[in-house]
Amino acid sequence: MSARQNARLMQGDEACAEGAIAAGCRFFAGYPITPATEIAEVLARRLPQVGGKFIQMEDEIASIAAVIGAAVGGAKAMTATSGPGFSLMQENIGFAAMAEIPCVIVDVQRMGPSTGRPTSPSQGDVMQARWGTHGDHPIIALAPSSIRETFDLTVQAFNFSERYRTPVIVLMDEVIGHMRERVELPDPAMIEREQRSSTTVPPEWYKPFENFPSDVPPLMPFGEGYRYHITGLHHDERGYPTGRPDEIQPWLERIVRKIDSSLSDILLYDRDGINDAETLVIAYGATARSARHAVEMARERGRKVGFLKLKTIWPFAQEVVEHAAARLHHVVVPEMNMGQLVLEVERVVGRHKVRRVNRADGEMIQPAQILAGIEEWAK
Amino acid sequence: MKRQQRESRVHERYLRHNKKFPNIWCAGCGIGIVLGAIIRAVDKLQLNKDDVALLSGIGCTGRMPVYVDFNTLHTTHGRALAFATGLKMVRPEMKVITVMGDGDALAIGGNHFIHAARRNIGLTAIVVNNSTYGMTGGQYSPTTPIGAQAATAPYGHIEQPFPIAELAMVAGAAFVARSTVYHVQELEKYVAQAITKEGFAVVEAVSYCHTTLGRMNRWGTAPDMMRHLKEQSIPLRRAEQMSEEEKHGKIVRGVFADRDIAEYTHLYDQIIAEAERGTA
Secondary structure (H helix, E strand, C coil): CCHHHHEEEEEHHHHHHHHHHHHCEEEEEECCCCCCHHHHHHHHHHHHHHCCEEEECCCHHHHHHHHHHHHHCCCEEEEEECHHHHHHHHHHHHHHHHHCCCEEEEEEEEECCCCCEEEEECCCCHHHHHHCCCCCCCCEEECCCCHHHHHHHHHHHHHHHHHHCCEEEEEEEHHHHHCEEEEECCCHHHCCCCCCCCCCCCHHHCCCCCCCCCCCCCCCCCCCCCCCEEECCCECCCCCECCCHHHHHHHHHHHHHHHHCCHHHHCCEEEECCCCCCEEEEECCHHHHHHHHHHHHHHHCCCCEEEEEECEEECCCHHHHHHHHCCCCEEEEEECCCCCHHHHHHHHHCHHHEEEEECCCCCCCCHHHHHHHHHHHHC | CHHHHHHHHHHHHHECCCCCCCCCCCCCCCHHHHHHHHHHHHHHCCCCHHHEEEEECCCCHHHCHHHECCEEEECCCCCHHHHHHHHHHHCCCCEEEEEEEHHHHHHHCHHHHHHHHHHCCCEEEEEEECCEECCCCCEECCCCCCCCCECCECCCCCCCCCCHHHHHHHHCCCEEEEEECCCHHHHHHHHHHHHHCCCCEEEEEECCCCCCHHHHCCCCCHHHHHHHHHHHEEEHHHHCCCCHHHHCCCEEEEEEEECCCCCHHHHHHHHHHHHHHHHC
């Protein structure tokens, strides 16, 4: 099939659903919420066509719980929601981090706090994605800025979740979720799909939370002869509750290390014109579209502007930002919030170098506003 | 003696040998009796341990799965049924059993309880009803009787309790039974029936907490409270011939519902068959 034949007009939420199917997702549990409902609607129709299962649960807490239960049963599983539902899911996202259960949580961000404005875009859940649940834990969060990227990053989210035994968050926003674009989807045969790692050790030797030799011990599904215990309590290598500091500390260090030692795999970003830049623009999600436009406008005016688009926003691409900004005096960070990821940029490159450009009134951030931020520095 | 020997062998085959005992429950607690009933029911039904999953939420009852050699999942407070729903959907051939306390199943998890019943998904829900939050020290729960003293009801409790079995019945569960931790054999029989049932099956196991609610209300020792279960409970058949006044304060034991309703995962299989036909 030629690329032209494969081209479709597709909505972001639909691309997310199709990406999930392509990644091997065979279970979805969710609860209706704007602007993420279309993901559930598409999967209610599509999943049974490929032998998968869809269920609309009684609330978002039940949705993420069912997703974790399905993942324990061996399925690749996903839920999708928006801010209010994402808040409700936080406790069980922590459970998935604690029990190291692979799963994907999509948050199509809308304006908050509280009910906010359901059909207006926002990037207000950046910090909630990182720190929304209680306790120390690593997380991976990916933010697409186009319809094709939504497809690709949803596939990637499943791959990361299986490769690192961790919940992965796809942080979309209302613009990306509801926008339609022409996309050419990849040939299904060419899509990389991570399979969950398995073990050949006999069941009586199996330790589902073993700290050595791998930072990511294999997770055997329930029902296949490996009977073991999973709990949200701190646990030893077999999964039994423990209060021993010498068992808790190595576990916590391992789950942090399993992400921190794989940044070269996990950190996804696009760089453009960094080398001779005088000003650097860092953006993600829908904002990256306006930022890209603003960068081009500034270049037409003779400004030397570099652009760094982050696709992985958690873990934060600390060294990438540090390196890109090292020679520069000016870093512009546009966001559709009052300043969230910019806190990380400021931490890394120093507050005096950073110009915040924020819009949080329910409208999409415009290139002109970002351009003004660039120009202010370039004077 | 012979029976005792058989019983001890049953426990040996189902309790985890590599788990550090003793358990966390107070001496005299009824939860161990419910665990024993589950183990004997599974043994009687000759289920393969690999095919049994035991899930729980939080609280004293939440600690039950860790001791048993099944696929065990100790979830978050109130959410055992929601986790179990996901597991059952991807592993419909498994026997998925949840154990919950009354606070776990009916306060924080009340929404999941009625919706699992309405959906009639093939899960077994065993509710150990001790009328209080034991682990946190005797606060009032959705089944604490009116007038009782509780750690959070120092002036006496003013809310009416949920009748768990009746609630499950009207919510749509395929099988509903109630017994007590005194009626060990009856409890075991109901648990076995519930596990066998296609559809959502609820067993309410009435128990007590002598270390918190019992102590605060001067209801006596564990044996005293066990005696109360014996003396104050009546079979459903007899209750049906009694007036509301006569039934007041009684624990009605029996099978409240045993009906054939299409089970959820079976219905979903039909959806898959239909959807696959449509795309073939």
